[in-house]
Amino acid sequence: MPVGLPEEVLQHIFAYLHEIADLRCLDQGKDAQLKRSTLASISLASSSYHRIVRPELYHTLIVEDDARIARPLHFLRTLLEHPNTGRLVREIHSGGWSVKAHRKDKRCVTGVESTSTILLDAAARAGIPALSRENVEMTLWIPAAEASIAMMLPFIPMLRLLTINARLRVDLNPVMTALRHVQLPQLSEVRTVSEGGESALDRLLDVLQLPALRTFRARKVSCAIHSTDALANIKVPLGLEHVFLEDSNADEIGIGRLLAAAPGLKTLSVYWESQDGLLVHSGSLGQALCARGKNLETVRLGSVDPDEKTLYPVSGTQLGDLREMASLRHLALPYAVLCSESQSWLVFQIALEDAGGWFERSHDYLVRVLPHSLRSLDIEHAKWSTELAEALGSVQHEGVLVRNPLDLQLLELMTDGRYVDLSLITVHRVDNFTCLQEAELMGWVEEPGQGRFTLRKSSAETF
Structure with a gap:
């Protein structure tokens, strides 16, 4: 040394x-x-x-979406000459986000023929018949990351994480083709984003059926009724445990099929952006979660669209009774999905007429629909209309301040002795918790934040 x-x-x-x-x-x-x-x-x-x-x-490889870049081709040549080098690779990432296109230290390939020769040589040694000369040369006219990754996969058996950009025609994607012919016994996580529009989840079945795959993260991948027919007919259950769908066209039927195909799923996270023509029925989605999500521990349903008027592709109905989900530990979802906003208006109007009747009708709603196994609850977009927010802060009935109906429901959760593990509640809205005094007597404290507040049980471990 x-x-x-x-x-x-x-x-x-x-x-x-x-x-x-x-x-x-x-x-x-x-x-x-x-x-x-x-x-x-x-x-x-x-x-x-x-x-x-x-x-x-060699732990991490970055494959750039530029056919002129020599880095992937040089590494392919290294793999061909020294195959044991591939056993050192644990992660592969592709995509234009990885490296700036104008970096000055790029070494460029002098001609398409030399690139094709290297790729075809790798394909021949790897035994991937679908990657013909025509296929390889065609790929060079679009970003060549997929072809380079496809050639590398047979030489890197210890790969654990793969990030790919899926084209619209995923069925012709060289990476998908390669995955049908290689063994990757340690590949446990795949991340993919569809460029130029959404890609159907069915076209990624070669990825989803990898034997060691446990985590799947996708952006702009459709998981709706029209894109999950093949998923509904698979014979061998998927081994997936964690699925994250972002900006994806997902409906209750597609999500139900995914849950049925992956019975061991523990985490389901679905975030929608504004989807034209998409309507998800909250009640049906809740039924699918209860019927097929018996092992779910974390469920996140939401939207990244800040405009509340077009926020939810879900209908105004409530998610419904989730008490049968005995494994559920963490739940995050919009207020309008958990407690229909129209119902909240009705409750408020009843409250002005009869405070006692309001307490009897509304205060235990969350206790009646949430499982006792819950540890944390995150309610997004809980801001009401301006008129209702102003009324809640000023209207009194027979000298008693009318409090936020949601806060009374949360207070009931804190009071109910069956929710022994519940220790963290986050509500995304501007106004503070209106039942703080009662909550503090039970050991809860409020932590204000920007546009939200957090209620934490001080005497319990936070999960």
């Missing part, structure tokens, strides 16, 4: 250099690039350093 340090100490130091040299951070500055260069330089210092540094140097 050039430096008299134990090998395990050097491994720790070089691992740290890898962690802060994430190539996905290159858009934010040159630090990551310099640290990765430092790792490469260290590997050349001595045979001992080379042996220690190689696993960190």
Whole structure:
């Protein structure tokens, strides 16, 4: 050793250099690039350093969406000449977001023929028959990341994380083709985004059926009735445990089929943006969750659209009774899905006429629909109309201040002894909790935030 340090100490130091040299951070500055260069330089210092540094140097690959870039092709040539190098790779990421297109240190391929030769040579050695010369050369006229990744996959059996950009014609995607012909026993997480529009979830079945896959994250991937027919007919259950769908066209039928195909699913997160023509029936969605989501521990339903007028692709009905979901620990969803906003207006009007009747009709609604296993509850977009918010802060009935109906329901949850694990409640709205005095007597404290408040049970562990 050039430096008299134990090998395990050097491994720790070089691992740290890898962690802060994430190539996905290159858009934010040159630090990551310099640290990765430092790792490469260290590997050349001595045979001992080379042996220690190689696993960190090849841990993560960035495949750029540019047919002129030489980096993936150089690495493919390395894999062809030294196949054992592929066993060091743990993550592959592709996409234009990974590296700025105008980076000056790019080494470009001199001609399409040399690129095709390398790709075809890799395809021949990997035994992927569908990747013919015509297929490869056609791919070069669009971003070549998919072809490069497809060629690499057979040589990297220890891969754990794969990030890909799925084109609209996913059925012809070289990565999908390669996945039918390779064994990736450790690939446990896949992240994908569909460029140029939504892609059907059915076209990603080759990914979803990977034996070790446990986590699937997708953006702009449709999970609706028209895009899940093949998913509904699969014979072998999926091993998925965590699914995250963002900006995706998902309805209650598609979500139900996904739950049926992956009976061991523990996490389901669906975020919609404004979807023209999409209407999700909340009641039917709740029934699907109860019938097929017996093992769900975390459910997040929401929207990233800040305009409340077009916020929900769901109808005005309530999600309904979720008490049968005995495994549910964490629930996050919009207020209008949990407690129909139209019902809240009706409750408020009743309250003005008869305060006692209001308490009897509304205060225990959440207790009647939420499972006792719940540990945290996150209610998004709980802001009411201006008129109602003003009325709630000023109207009194026979000298008693009319409080927010949602707050009374939350207070009932805190009071009910069956919710022993419930220790965290977050409500996204401007006004504060209106039943704080009673909550404090039961050991709850309020933590104000920007546009939200958090209620935390001080005597219990927070999950």
